[in-house]
Amino acid sequence: MKIIKSILAATVVAAGMSTAANAEVRLGLDSSNYEPFYSRSADGNWTGWEIEIGDALCAAMQEDCVWVPIAWDGIIPALTAKKIDAILGSMSITEERKKTINFSDKYYNTPAALIAPKGLSIESIDDLKGKKIGVQVSSTHSNYVEKYLSDGTDVKIYQDFNDHNQDLFAGRVDAVVADSLALAPFLESAEGSCCEIKLQLNDEEVFGIGVGAGIRKEDTDLLAKFNAAIAQIRADGTYDEISKKYFNFDIYGGSN
16 A cells, blocks of 8 residues: 655755655645644644545555645645645635646535634624634635625634634634634634634635645646546545544535
């Protein structure tokens, strides 16, 4: 079985890719932890649902792969500049992004949510007027806030997904918009007990149809390999076997 190895993006940029490494498929993901999808342990290795799915996809493609963490707002430029070969870091498939890159078939889909302190009454997005909202930079969630809440709200942009959760706990923002599943570890923590999901947010134009692997426009062979691998691990039970270790529901999210 092929092995996915974790490396630091800084090492890749500084040292360049060796002849041997050029044969590897470089998978880009956010350099910040994004549990339960991926997080870096104290020994530097990456773990999580998306890491295991990536491992399975590389095995199905019969490719050796290497993880390359990159700041989220620079991950598409890193792909187009050929510093990585694919984005496998919970990137939503949207029409806006498809202007620049291609996407594989989806491999999961979970809804966006707005969370806020339990004592704050929010029944619709109209109740957020005058509030301070935290979102991650270059995300579909920041696009949603810009579309619906830029007038009359104070939007605070964060580089690190986890930082807006900490500011919510500290009272520096009134609410956060993010992926509902990625918010779960925070809401289940001692600090996150302050808060709850107030709204499930839906807008296919903004949030897309799910998460897929981002691929350069010209890399049609690699795109075909990813699509075949996704279909294979879905069909042979590998996808479900990995998913049931993390979730008690169908993360795939219905039809593609």
